[in-house]
Amino acid sequence: MKSIVLSVMMVLVSVFAFAIDPSNSQLVVLNTNTTGVFKVIYHQPGQNSVSFKVxxxxxxxxxxxxxxxxxxxxxxxxxxxxxxxxxxxxLKSGNQVTEQMITYSTASTEENVIDGTVKSIHVSKLAGENKYLLAISNQGTNRVNVRILNGNKELVYNRNININGDLGVVYSLKKLVGAPTFEVSDKNVTASVTK
Known part of the structure; x- marks a missing residue:
């Protein structure tokens, strides 16, 4: 029994040692579903000077x-x-180098068949500052338009997004006046939520 417990503890220590490996956890490069644009997310505690190369x-x-x-x-x-x-x-900070490989294709996302439809949208105000979670329940490949209006019904955000399946986005609306209205539309449906 003692040897089993010791073996389990060694496995857990090994897992945690590999889980905090900075080369695996500090850099993420995501395809944003906007043709040709990727999002680079880098986390390194403290003040850093980072050399960024592609x-x-x-x-x-x-x-x-x-x-x-x-x-x-x-x-x-x-x-x-x-x-x-x-x-x-x-990315290089001091003597620490973090790398990630990505593949870019010039094939346009417009060539994808748009066969999806928005099933529902949900907006939640998050705790703290004016941050809102927009969740879109979508089935299939779709192109949706997201519009955000301020309390005076003035347009403050307008963007077309290509999605495949569901989507969740957090919007920071610190300077927004009044209660925001979120409008989501595709070729079949237009939905609106005021928070």
């Missing part, structure tokens, strides 16, 4: 930037006009 498959630097951050950053990375292929995103 390399093509030949190893040439195609983008370089230097970012000062506090606890990391989130920024878009636009590949429009670039060749299709594999790219390496590299």
């Amino acid at each position: 390399y093509n498959k030949q190893g040439d630097i195609v983008f370089a930037d230097y970012i000062r951050s506090s606890n990391g950053f989130i920024r878009p990375l636009n590949f429009l006009g670039m060749e299709s292929g594999a790219y390496k995103v590299e």
Whole structure:
């Protein structure tokens, strides 16, 4: 029994040791469903100076930037006009290097068949500052339009988004006056929620 408990504890220690490996947990690059745009999310506690580089498959630097951050950053990375292929995103802070490979394709998302439909939308005000969660229940591939109006019914946000399945987005509306109205529409449905 003692050896089983000891074995389980060793496995747990190993799992936690690998789970906090900074090379696996600090950098995430996401495709944003906007043609050619990826979202780079980097987390590093404390004040940091980060060298941000993107390399093509030949190893040439195609983008370089230097970012000062506090606890990391989130920024878009636009590949429009670039060749299709594999790219390496590299962030270097001090002597720590974090990398992630991504694949960019010039095939337009407009070529995808839009066969989906919005089933429902839900808006929740999150605790704290004026942050709202918009949840869209969608079936299939779809292109939706999200509009946000302020309390005076003036348009403050308007964006078309390509989605496949459900979507959840948090909007920070700190400077918004009055209760916001969220309008979501696709080719078949228009839904509106005021919070």
